Amino acid sequence: EAISNAKTTGSWQDSRRAEASTELQSIYEDRQQRLTDASTTVSAVIWFALAIGSLLSLGLPLLFGGPKIRAHIIIVSTLAATLAVLLYAIYQLQNPFAGGAAIGPDAFRSALGRLQ
DSSP, X not given: OTTTTOOOOSHHHHHHHHHHHHHHHHHHHHHHHHHHHHHOOXXXXXXXXXXXXXXXXXXXXXXXXXXXXXXXXXXXXXHHHHHHHHHHHHHHHSSTTSSTTOOOSXXXXXXXXXXX
């Protein structure tokens, strides 16, 4: 509204006002896209693929027994723990604006403070 109500005295100012209006529209569209992206999460298909991949990764070493059962158990347990931590990290990061790994509004507030 402030851009459309700005008084101009020549064609150069008219072109600057039109460019500012175009840039503002672009900023608005980018913000809407970020809001849309923020509301989406990791799809069920990807979670299914991750779960099946994890199970297959754990099942394959179980097919190959070793001469030392204790070392084999330690290796498979370490693999299971690694997969569990990675799946938990994906779960926490699926929504970057909420949860344990939330991105705060500090950068936006800083930019807003510079513009005011």
